[in-house]
Amino acid sequence: MLTKRIIACLDVDDGRVVKGVQFVDLRDAGDPAELAKRHSDSGADEIVLLDISAAHQRRATLLDTVRRTAKQLFIPFTVGGGIRTLKDAARVFSSGADKISINSAALATPDLITEIAERFGSQAVVVAIDAKRHNESWQAFTHGGRNSSGRDALEWALEAEARGAGEILLTSMDRDGTASGFDCDLTRTIADRLNIPVIASGGAGGARHFSEVFRDGHADAALAASIFHYGLSSLGDLKRQLADEGIPVRWPC
Amino acid sequence: MIAIVDYGAGNLVSVKKALDWLGQQSVITSDPALVRQSAKIVLPGVGNFASTAALVTSGLQDAIRDSIGRDVPFLGICVGMQWMFAGSTESPATLGLNLFPGKCVRFPATVKSPHVGWNQIEISSTSRLFRGLSTTPYVYFTHSYHAPVNDSTVACCEYGGKFSAAVERDLLFGVQFHPEKSGETGLRLLANFCAI
Numbered sequence: 001m002l003t004k005r006i007i008a009c010l011d012v013d014d015g016r017v018v019k020g021v022q023f024v025d026l027r028d029a030g031d032p033a034e035l036a037k038r039h040s041d042s043g044a045d046e047i048v049l050l051d052i053s054a055a056h057q058r059r060a061t062l063l064d065t066v067r068r069t070a071k072q073l074f075i076p077f078t079v080g081g082g083i084r085t086l087k088d089a090a091r092v093f094s095s096g097a098d099k100i101s102i103n104s105a106a107l108a109t110p111d112l113i114t115e116i117a118e119r120f121g122s123q124a125v126v127v128a129i130d131a132k133r134h135n136e137s138w139q140a141f142t143h144g145g146r147n148s149s150g151r152d153a154l155e156w157a158l159e160a161e162a163r164g165a166g167e168i169l170l171t172s173m174d175r176d177g178t179a180s181g182f183d184c185d186l187t188r189t190i191a192d193r194l195n196i197p198v199i200a201s202g203g204a205g206g207a208r209h210f211s212e213v214f215r216d217g218h219a220d221a222a223l224a225a226s227i228f229h230y231g232l233s234s235l236g237d238l239k240r241q242l243a244d245e246g247i248p249v250r251w252p253c
Numbered sequence: 254m255i256a257i258v259d260y261g262a263g264n265l266v267s268v269k270k271a272l273d274w275l276g277q278q279s280v281i282t283s284d285p286a287l288v289r290q291s292a293k294i295v296l297p298g299v300g301n302f303a304s305t306a307a308l309v310t311s312g313l314q315d316a317i318r319d320s321i322g323r324d325v326p327f328l329g330i331c332v333g334m335q336w337m338f339a340g341s342t343e344s345p346a347t348l349g350l351n352l353f354p355g356k357c358v359r360f361p362a363t364v365k366s367p368h369v370g371w372n373q374i375e376i377s378s379t380s381r382l383f384r385g386l387s388t389t390p391y392v393y394f395t396h397s398y399h400a401p402v403n404d405s406t407v408a409c410c411e412y413g414g415k416f417s418a419a420v421e422r423d424l425l426f427g428v429q430f431h432p433e434k435s436g437e438t439g440l441r442l443l444a445n446f447c448a449i
Contacts, residue, residue, distance in 0.1 A: 001372065001373065001411065002368065002370050002371075002372045002412055003370060003371045003372065003373075003391065004370075005370050005371065040436070045370070045371055070266075070267075070270065071270065071274075072274075074271060074274070074433065074434060074435070074436055074437075074439060074440055075393070075434055075435075075436050076393060076434050093266070094266060095266075096266055096267065096270060098267060098434065120299075121299040121300035122300075122367070123299055123300075123367065123369070123395040123396075124299070166367065166369070166395070167369065195365055195366060196365070196367065196369075197365065197367075197369045197370070220365070220369070220370065221370065250391040253391065253436060253437075
């Protein structure tokens with residue numbers, strides 16, 4: 001049976017992981033390559049590296065980080081943050097990423113989705129949508145959740161799929177950082193209408209939240225950055241709990 | 254030297270990286286002469302079946318056929334495996350190598366397509382490719398079309414029905430999933446191929 005994926009996310013600023021999991025015995029808890037490897041070893045199904053550096057001059061650092069991280073990683077590896085052109089994407093791919101994630105740039109230039117999909121395949125294009133509740137629906141936000149795009153999140157997700165996106169990374173702005181659980185309404189609303197996988201993000205605080213978003217939110221995958229801060233000792237423990245609840249997960253790996 | 258055949262379809266870096274990790278000498282090449290000289294051939298591929306048409310026009314198809322005729326071990330990955338069949342309904346005008354019978358078809362509308370993620374496969378005990386692995390490992394898939402089950406199927410997967418996750422006959426090997434993205438299981442499989 002196709003399993004539900006648990007995706008570990010590393011937020012990186014200037015080549016360093018800025019929040020998220022801290023392993024006690026790491027030589028360097030801020031090194032993305034070391035953390036990614038550790039996540040992979042402990043059962044993560046995929047790694048997402050999000051570059052949150054503000055300055056564009058740091059791109060060289062990012063590509064070096066991607067290269068070092070990819071070198072010892074043999075599970076799917078997605079890189080997002082600051083990819084605005086096909087050329088940007090090509091550089092990230094040739095540094096070893098399997099997929100790129102685009103958000104603001106896709107909303108500004110929807111053709112970018114198609115361009116990258118035609119060159120590298122749809123499976124390599126993840127469109128990230130930051131959604132915030134607005135009355136009975138959700139709006140897509142850009143620039144790390146600062147600006148509203150004025151677009152309805154569901155309508156934008158459908159357009160992204162039609163333009164060649166291979167997956168949607170759906171973050172609930174309302175839940176992000178709250179540890180109060182994923183937004184199952186939002187996730188289900190989008191996942192039920194799309195034919196491509198939807199990755200739920202924002203709000204993970206415990207194993208229960210993952211089973212909720214898989215069962216009630218109909219998510220294909222769930223992403224979290226800092227789950228271990230909330231009482232889960234390891235990714236393996238999370239997967240074991242999900243397996244005990246009857247959720248299909250890759251366990252033991 | 255292992256040739257990783259480059260015909261402009263997708264990203265070959267990850268396959269190269271996995272072979273590097275295993276300490277295997279490999280080269281990404283679109284040169285038919287280099288493919289002919291190689292001790293083993295890997296044909297990766299993502300995207301559309303139509304992209305394999307470039308193998309014909311570039312002379313790579315002839316080079317691959319010659320090598321297969323000389324018993325050079327061959328591994329097709331994803332669309333590279335599909336190309337070993339007669340063809341695919343994804344691009345009816347594009348012919349495959351017809352090393353295995355049947356055509357690749359799209360998943361039924363009852364399941365989401367593409368099939369993306371880790372799925373469990375069932376392995377036949379006689380497979381050389383899966384030697385030393387558990388009988389039901391998890392591997393990473395990403396594809397919308399799949400190959401039929403036939404006499405050469407050595408691994409089956411269930412998604413909207415049963416399909417061929419891997420085929421194997423003599424020195425011909427094909428896998429629908431991505432061994433280079435399937436963790437330890439995938440690395441073990443690639444090591445087995447390299448050791449053949």
